[in-house]
Amino acid sequence: MGFREDFLWGGATAANQCEGAYDVDGRGLANVDVVPIGEERFSIIAGKRKMLDFEDGYFYPAKEAIDMYHHYKEDIKLFAEMGFKTYRLSIAWTRIFPKGDEREPNEKGLAFYEDLFKTCQQYGIEPLVTITHFDCPIHLIKEYGGWRNRKMIEFYERLVRVLFTRFKGLVKYWLTFNEINMILHAPFMGAGLVFEDGENEQQVKYQASHHELVASALATKVAHEVDPENMVGCMLAAGLNYPYTCKPEDVFLAQQKDRENYFFIDVQSRGEYPAYALKELERAGIDIEMTEEDLALLKNHTVDFISFSYYSSRVVTTDPKLNEQTEGNIFASVKNPYLEASEWGWQIDPLGFRTTMNALYDRYQKPLFVVENGLGAIDTPDEAGYVKDDYRIDYLREHIQAMKDAVEIDGVDLLGYTSWGCIDLVSAGTGEMKKRYGFIYVDRDNAGNGTLKRTKKKSFDWYKKVIASNGEDL
């Protein structure tokens, strides 16, 4: 019958997309700070164009973002007013370790998050903390090459030990790496990788992936040692690949494409490299350096739950004539003739959400947690400053209904749902402010103009009602 009593309704953000205050209280620079808005953004996040410092002539939206660093009390108060049971946020690594390889953490960074968590606690909001949401200290990229280097495991371990110890009793739900499979699509964002001319990019990506996977298992181990109450999840950018037709070759291709993404979660959840991946890596001539100790860590410290983002399904085909691709997505997809798309070309598929949830639950048999879902859209406030975002309400209603079907009809075990960008924030993919997801409007534009004033949208009251009725009143 419906969602569980203690279902964790809420919203999600990431440090670099909302905090701003990039140089305040000792914070160091991270990869995500130096990705500007504009044409070159995609080649930068893909690791093809090297940008490791601010350069003249560019606008860097993460520098100020929506300045949540100075507005978090006001923002969390609004989340509480909507009835949030949980708030997903990420820690900016460079607030805790500004360079990444220090021995001692930055107290001011820790104090910031401690107060933020205490603010949540006052309202009975359970924090859900992403340890790294695409961020990597710039110093670790310059000195060590980011996650291509095994030493990253050690630096990450230092970070997580500090976090688990300091925030024991305040935080129980942790995610190790946001959208860990994004390393394949946006390796600078996912792992601080910048490629040298002529190097074997696949080799580098999979070696870096191995380091992240081991770091994730190690973090899971430490989390459980520090506090057996801790619940640690992996995080997948999900969304099934559909075969364009029932032609067996198309079906087979769809399975292959899904496995590219499942690979990471297979390791994090089942504890070993899946057979198909070992074979594929061997055929591709990719030789991952791994130790016996790594394999034992992976095996013994699997995740407690499976979290994922879902925005869209994807389509693959073996027919070269069917090459009409969707725009605006890091994940390339063929156009699905049955679906409408958002203003950014993301195909809208609520039933695909249910199918994806079922596929994940069938495969892992562990509780799921939807930690991102939502519609990026242009909002136009009326004269009174009010946004009537019925399109967003429609999107969310249909997706929450599909999620409910997965729980009620199909029996999926689901811990909670946090919609993406519950307050407007900077887009990860494009760097835009005008691609908005929030229930709360923030007065700021793509060029950084605006008062940063927060205003409730129509969806604010709608979501409040959804939470109050535990998903019954959509």
Ligand code: P53
């Ligand atoms: P934006 C695509 C591209 C970049 C990040 O995306 C993505 C995706 C979706 O699969 O992942 C997540 O801001 C990510 C968030 C991000 C959100 O999707 O490009 O975890 O950081 O903001 C939405 O519209």
